[in-house]
Amino acid sequence: MSQSVTDLEKLRARKGAVRRSEVPANVVAGLNRGELESVNLVEFLVIDHVKLFKAVRPGLSLDDAVAKKLSRIIKDLATAGVMQRLTATGAAFHEALVGSDAREVVYQQLTEHPSDVLRSWAAYMDAADETLTFAKRLKQARKFALDSNMGVREIAWMSVRLPAAESIVSDIERLYPLANHKNHLARRFAIEVSRPCGVWCKHITELKQRPEIAEDLLTLCREDDTKYVQDSVANWLNDASKTRPDFVQELCERWLAESESPHTRRITHRALRTLRKKA
Structure with missing residues (x-):
């Protein structure tokens, strides 16, 4: 039974x-019905994707044949790792709906769904679409980056990086407008998508x-006043310090010489943490 609007607002x-064992039963139920989004990784990992799809299926514009196919795939993925499940489910949605008039309708339904899992499926639908240019991928990912x-927000950069890592290198200038964006979440996305050693993804x-x-x-973000972005820049440079310590050391010294910003000082201090340990 679905919970009342008042109860849902309290739970949100x-x-x-x-710990997973500490997630309340009513929260698990709400997550599995697609009424709630997870608020941390622990909750995200308790979601039963099979139950979730069964619960949300009536609200999606899927014909019976497509719905049954997707249901089988999601069941087959039940024992897979969480990232494999998300990636494969998004790809399954894309492949089942490619060329169909219903594809964009279903995609929109997923992107606007209360469940963060469904929004992640939509992001991985984009990842599976080989026809998208790098510019289009960035445009599509923006709504997820600002989620x-x-x-x-983590899935946003992974869904671009997975199919387009080479373009991140060759067309890195396309990230500059995002790094200059007024919304700090867009700025963070621009840095995180290009990290040399991104988390949960190929280097x-x-x-x-x-x-x-x-x-x-x-450099566009070296004086960013948002801790979320500062940490991303620092983590980027800390990644690079493991293979190119000379570059990171020189860049941090130059930034400190050129900028008096306390934000730059915080970024460089965190960026050099691995090098300090080695020293």
Whole structure:
């Protein structure tokens, strides 16, 4: 049984549990019905994608044949890792609907859904679409990058990086407008999508070897006043320090010489943490 609007509003203001066993039963039920979005990784990992799809299927513009096909695929993925499940489910939606008039309708329904899992499926529909140019991928990903849910924001950059890592290197200038965006979430996305050693994804070898490719991009955010962006820039440089310590050391010294911003000082201090440990 669905919970009342009042109960749902109370649950949406909750703090996430520390352990899976501590997630309240009514929260698990709300997550599995697609009425709630997860508020942390612990909650995200307790979601049963099979139950979730069964619950949300009536609200999606899928014909019976497509719905049954997607249901089988989601069931087959039940024992897979969470990232594999998300990626494969998004790809399954794309492949089942490509060329169909219903594709854009379903895509929109997923992007606007209360469940962060469904919004993530939509992002991975884009990742699976081989016809998208790099510019189009960035445009499509923007709504996910600006999402209120932290998990969807992580999926935003992963869904671009997965199919377009080479373009991140060759067309890095396309990230500059995002790094200059008034919304700090867009700025953070521009840095995070280009990290040499991004979390939960394949490394970009060329950026590990030649991080100077991204120097202009990083410089756009060197005085950012938002901790979320500062941490991303610092983590980018800390990644690079493991393969190109010379570049990171020199860049941080130059930034400090050129800028008196406390934000730059914080970024460089965090960027050099691995090098300090080695020293």
